[in-house]
Amino acid sequence: MQKIRLMAKSDNRGRRPSKNFKGGDSKKPFAKSYASKPRQSDPKKKSNPDEIRLNRYIANAGICSRREADTYIAAGNVTVNGKPVTEMGYKVKRSDDVRFDGKRLNLEKKEYILLNKPKNFITTTSDEKGRRTVMELISSASNNRLLPVGRLDRNTTGLLLFTNDGDLTKKLTHPKHNVRKIYHVHLDNSLDLSDLHKIEAGLELEDGPITVDSISYIQGAPKREVGVEIHSGRNRIVRRIFEHLGYNVTKLDRVIFAGLTKKDLPRGHWRYLTEQEIINLKNIK
Numbered sequence: 001m002q003k004i005r006l007m008a009k010s011d012n013r014g015r016r017p018s019k020n021f022k023g024g025d026s027k028k029p030f031a032k033s034y035a036s037k038p039r040q041s042d043p044k045k046k047s048n049p050d051e052i053r054l055n056r057y058i059a060n061a062g063i064c065s066r067r068e069a070d071t072y073i074a075a076g077n078v079t080v081n082g083k084p085v086t087e088m089g090y091k092v093k094r095s096d097d098v099r100f101d102g103k104r105l106n107l108e109k110k111e112y113i114l115l116n117k118p119k120n121f122i123t124t125t126s127d128e129k130g131r132r133t134v135m136e137l138i139s140s141a142s143n144n145r146l147l148p149v150g151r152l153d154r155n156t157t158g159l160l161l162f163t164n165d166g167d168l169t170k171k172l173t174h175p176k177h178n179v180r181k182i183y184h185v186h187l188d189n190s191l192d193l194s195d196l197h198k199i200e201a202g203l204e205l206e207d208g209p210i211t212v213d214s215i216s217y218i219q220g221a222p223k224r225e226v227g228v229e230i231h232s233g234r235n236r237i238v239r240r241i242f243e244h245l246g247y248n249v250t251k252l253d254r255v256i257f258a259g260l261t262k263k264d265l266p267r268g269h270w271r272y273l274t275e276q277e278i279i280n281l282k283n284i285k
Contacts (some may be wrong), residue, residue, distance in 0.1 A: 008178055016234045017088060020087055037179075047232060048091075048111065050093050050094060050095075051091040051092065052091065052092060052093075052094065053090070053091055053092075054073060054078065054080070054085060054090045054091065054092050054098070055067075055069035055070050055073060055088075056069075056071070056090075056109065057092055057098055057105065058072070058073075058078065058098070058100060058105065059166050060107050060108060060164075060166070061098075061100075061105040061106060061107060061108060062143075062168075063100055063105065064165070065166060067151055070088060072100065073085065073088065073090070074086055074088070075088060075213045077097065077100060077101055078099065078100055078101075079097075079098070079099045080096050080097070080098055081093050081096055081097050082097065086236050094107065097186055108144045108145075108164050109144070110163065110164060110165045111141075111142050111144055111146060111163060111164055111165075111272070112161065112162075112163045112165065112168075112272065112273040112277075112278055112281075113141050113142070113146060113161070113162040113163070113244045113270050113271070113272055113273070114159060114160075114161055114162075114179070114265065114270060114271055114272075115134065115137055115138055115159070115160045115161075115162065115269075115270040116157070116158065116159060116261055116265045116266060116267050116268065116269055116274055117134060117137070117156070117157055117158060117159070117267075117268075118137075118157055118267050118268045119154070119155050119156075119178075120132060120154060121133060121134045121136070121137065121154065122134070122154045122156070123148050123150075123151040123152050123153075123160065124148075125147065131154075134148060134152075134160060137268060138162055141162075141270055141272075144164050145164060146162040146164050147162065147163070147164065147169065148161070148162055148165060149161040149162065149163060149168075149169050149172050149173060150172070150173050150219070150233060151235075152254060153236060153239070153252070155252070156253070156254065157251075157252070157253045157254070157267065158183070158252075158253045158254030158255060158257075158262065159254045159255070159256070159257040159261075159262060160254075160257075160258055161257060161258070161260070162270075168281060168282060171240035171282075171284060172258055172281070173233060173282070175232070175233065177230055177284055177285070178231040179227070179257070179258045179284065180213075180229065180231065180256065180257075180258060180259065181230055181231060181254060181256065181257050181258075182227060182228070182229045182254070182255050182256040183227070183228045183229075183230070183238050183252055183253065183254050183255065184218070184225070184227060184251075184252075184253045184255050185223055185225065185226050185238065185242065185249060185251075185252055186224060186226070186249065186250045186252070187222060187225070187226070187242060187246040187247045187248065187249060187250065187251050188224070188249075189216070189223040189227055189247060190222065190223035190224045191223055191224060191242075191247065195247075196215060196217075196226070198245065199212055199228075199241060199245075200212070200215055200261055201216050203241060203244055203245075205240060205241075206245055207234065210232060210234070210237060210241060212218050212228055212229060212230045213229040213230055213231060214227075214228070214229040215227070215228050215229070228241075238252060239252065239285055257285065258281055259277075259280055259281070259284075260273075260277060282285070
């Protein structure tokens with residue numbers, strides 16, 4: 001696919017020294033009158049690194065989100081060292097016996113797995129209709145409860161990230177971070193240049209305006225194949241952009257997600273992220 005292009009000094013400012021400045025061997029401390037008194041710390045406000053909020057403990061254990069954990073805590077589903085706890089903001093030690101519905105919880109090691117999703121798998125943890133889910137494809141990857149970051153349609157292929165790192169999931173799915181996603185789009189007909197320019201300029205869909213970051217034809221391929229870079233996470237947004245102009249998307253493949261690529265990752269296979277890839281994701285602004 002064609003790559004898509006995105007478009008001390010010195011402090012010496014020639015000022016004269018202050019008349020109040022005592023240079024040389026003066027025994028008087030410089031700017032003594034400006035020195036602030038040392039701040040007295042409140043021992044009650046010191047945080048204990050061995051303690052963690054109960055809702056975060058539950059979320060880190062892979063049970064649910066922090067917000068959902070608050071609901072379970074209030075409902076009395078959680079015990080600490082054998083006693084029910086319903087207090088919001090309650091802190092526990094990592095060595096405490098924390099149980100959810102009677103089952104003891106353990107803090108999980110954070111894991112990050114990248115899947116090259118094939119067609120005919122839905123992005124959900126379970127399906128009441130018995131359809132195949134992406135969780136089947138990574139079932140051997142971990143004993144921890146991993147969740148997909150965002151969604152891909154059943155017939156959309158390509159990169160899908162899984163993790164039990166709730167903070168990273170929130171970052172990668174929040175619109176303000178503009179996470180980079182590039183799709184290889186196959187259409188039923190060649191895309192007219194005028195329509196390509198319309199997409200570049202932005203379209204007004206039924207749920208509001210939408211603009212792409214970049215769009216181009218695929219070099220060496222028919223004009224019905226295009227590359228689209230977009231950061232919106234709205235439902236079926238890439239398909240709806242082309243449907244709005246009268247085209248049907250026959251194949252949709254996500255080839256880049258947040259800097260991750262499909263290199264050496266065959267369709268239907270998964271791999272663990274490298275340490276550097278994890279660092280790069282966490283450094284996304």
